[in-house]
Amino acid sequence: MCNMATNRQERVSRLKRMIILIILVMILLPTFLCVYLVIKMNRLEQEIQKIYQTKIEVIESKKKIVSREPERKSEKVESVKFETVPVKEEPKLALKAEEETDDRKKVYLTFDDGPSCYTEEILDILDQYGVKATFFVVGKEERNIRPLYAEIAARGHTLGMHSYSHRYSEIYESVESFEEDLHKISDLIYEETGESPLYYRFPGGSSNQVSRLDMQEYITCLEKEKITYFDWNVEASDAGGSILSAKQILDNVKKDSNRYDTSIVLLHDTGQKRTTVEALPEIIEYYQDLGVALTSIDQNTELIQHR
Numbered sequence: 001m002c003n004m005a006t007n008r009q010e011r012v013s014r015l016k017r018m019i020i021l022i023i024l025v026m027i028l029l030p031t032f033l034c035v036y037l038v039i040k041m042n043r044l045e046q047e048i049q050k051i052y053q054t055k056i057e058v059i060e061s062k063k064k065i066v067s068r069e070p071e072r073k074s075e076k077v078e079s080v081k082f083e084t085v086p087v088k089e090e091p092k093l094a095l096k097a098e099e100e101t102d103d104r105k106k107v108y109l110t111f112d113d114g115p116s117c118y119t120e121e122i123l124d125i126l127d128q129y130g131v132k133a134t135f136f137v138v139g140k141e142e143r144n145i146r147p148l149y150a151e152i153a154a155r156g157h158t159l160g161m162h163s164y165s166h167r168y169s170e171i172y173e174s175v176e177s178f179e180e181d182l183h184k185i186s187d188l189i190y191e192e193t194g195e196s197p198l199y200y201r202f203p204g205g206s207s208n209q210v211s212r213l214d215m216q217e218y219i220t221c222l223e224k225e226k227i228t229y230f231d232w233n234v235e236a237s238d239a240g241g242s243i244l245s246a247k248q249i250l251d252n253v254k255k256d257s258n259r260y261d262t263s264i265v266l267l268h269d270t271g272q273k274r275t276t277v278e279a280l281p282e283i284i285e286y287y288q289d290l291g292v293a294l295t296s297i298d299q300n301t302e303l304i305q306h307r
């Protein structure tokens, strides 16, 4: 009897050990898997970042080896890197380092998502510093906003398109809906200014992860219409959900400014945030102190494209 009881106890305790072991394995295995996947994901993110960086650097280095005549506006735009030629500008009112201007360095301030209630203020600041910029505008219906399209152009800045609706789900739904939206914003700009826009900035950039279709489909669309698209290589990061201070915006711009001969700076002209306007004088002064020309995008501008 005693032996049987001992055997039973042993069996029970063996069973207990096995159950504990199985539970431990069930807890530990997913934990290890999670840790492994997080590490793997981080590595992949770093690699994507590296590839993205290399792509921009390749575009930069191509500029140095490709030397060709600027193309006519009507010519088909392929993935050609234009030679950067010094652009004749209006006399600058406050260019502190005029004599030290570095001709190799070009900086293009670009404002997306406008016009807005701050556009007038932005235009005044640009005038004050004798700077030309580029506005990638969207379709606005408000009566007080409508005249701003013409005003941007009249004050010597480049008007580019940034879609009519700015609704990613509609624009990137199909090639047809992209084209429809493109014609809508192009027609609006033509109606307001008498000139057809030649430049486009994709909402989210050409490297956006929103579009279900390959972005090349939309790029081909633009090529057919002889429209050139521009992305950016310097980011103010002034478009997210949170409102950055003017100082943070300036610091973001400064971070990447010295890396490229051609910098296309992404800023935003939206009614929700005023800090971009507040940061603008210091951004301009920062570049002018470096002796860098601030101009608007034209057909001689080196292409900065994410893809």
Ligand SMILES: [Zn+2]
Pocket: 112, 113, 162, 166, 203, 204
């Ligand atoms: Zn936008």
